[in-house]
Amino acid sequence: MRPEAPAPHAPQxxxxxxxxxxxxxxxxxxNEEDGxxxxxxxxxxxxxxSDGGNHVVLEGTMPLHATIRHDEHDEYLLTMHGPGETNARPIGGSEDRTEVLRTGARFTMGPWRIVFMRAEYADHGRPYGGREGGEGTHQRRQPDRPDYRHH
Structure with a gap:
C-alpha cells in the first residue's frame, strides 16, 4: 500500500x-547614554x-568582551569572554560560555544591552517559522539542513 500524495493545492x-x-x-x-x-x-x-581593533567598540567593556561566530551550520554562536548575563541557549557541555543565538536572544556587557535579531524564516531554532516545538504539541520535522560549506 502506497501513501497518498498530498493534494496539489495543499499548503506546503x-x-x-x-x-x-x-x-x-x-x-x-x-545603553542609557549613547542610544x-x-x-x-x-x-x-x-x-x-573596548579595544579599538574590535568590529564593535563599546566603552565600559573588557578589551575583548565577546565574539560572535557564524558557523558552518548557518548558526550564530556567542562566546562571552567577560562578565555579563545572557538568555541564549548554552551549547551542551560548553565550559567557555558559548551559546547559540536565536531571534530575540539578549545579553549584557557592562552598561550595554544587546539583542540578536534575525528574521524568523531564517532562524534555524524556529522550525517552519513558528514557535519552537510547533503550535500546540505537534510539528512536522524539517528536512535536513543543506550543506552550507559551499556558500
Missing part, C-alpha cells in the same frame, strides 16, 4: 533552511569589546 510548509546568512542577522545595541546602535552581522567572526 516552509523551512528555516534559507540561503546562507539570510534573514538580515544583526545586533541591536543600547541605540544597529550592527549587521555580515562577517563570519565579529569581535566586541
Amino acid at each position: 510548509p516552509t523551512t528555516t533552511h534559507s540561503s546562507w546568512g539570510s534573514g538580515e542577522p544583526h545586533l541591536l545595541i543600547v 541605540r546602535i544597529v550592527f549587521p552581522l555580515d562577517a563570519d567572526l565579529v569581535t566586541i569589546g
Whole structure:
C-alpha cells in the first residue's frame, strides 16, 4: 500500500533552511547614554569589546568582551569572554560560555544591552517559522539542513 500524495493545492510548509546568512542577522545595541546602535552581522567572526581593533567598540567593556561566530551550520554562536548575563541557549557541555543565538536572544556587557535579531524564516531554532516545538504539541520535522560549506 502506497501513501497518498498530498493534494496539489495543499499548503506546503516552509523551512528555516534559507540561503546562507539570510534573514538580515544583526545586533541591536543600547545603553542609557549613547542610544541605540544597529550592527549587521555580515562577517563570519565579529569581535566586541573596548579595544579599538574590535568590529564593535563599546566603552565600559573588557578589551575583548565577546565574539560572535557564524558557523558552518548557518548558526550564530556567542562566546562571552567577560562578565555579563545572557538568555541564549548554552551549547551542551560548553565550559567557555558559548551559546547559540536565536531571534530575540539578549545579553549584557557592562552598561550595554544587546539583542540578536534575525528574521524568523531564517532562524534555524524556529522550525517552519513558528514557535519552537510547533503550535500546540505537534510539528512536522524539517528536512535536513543543506550543506552550507559551499556558500
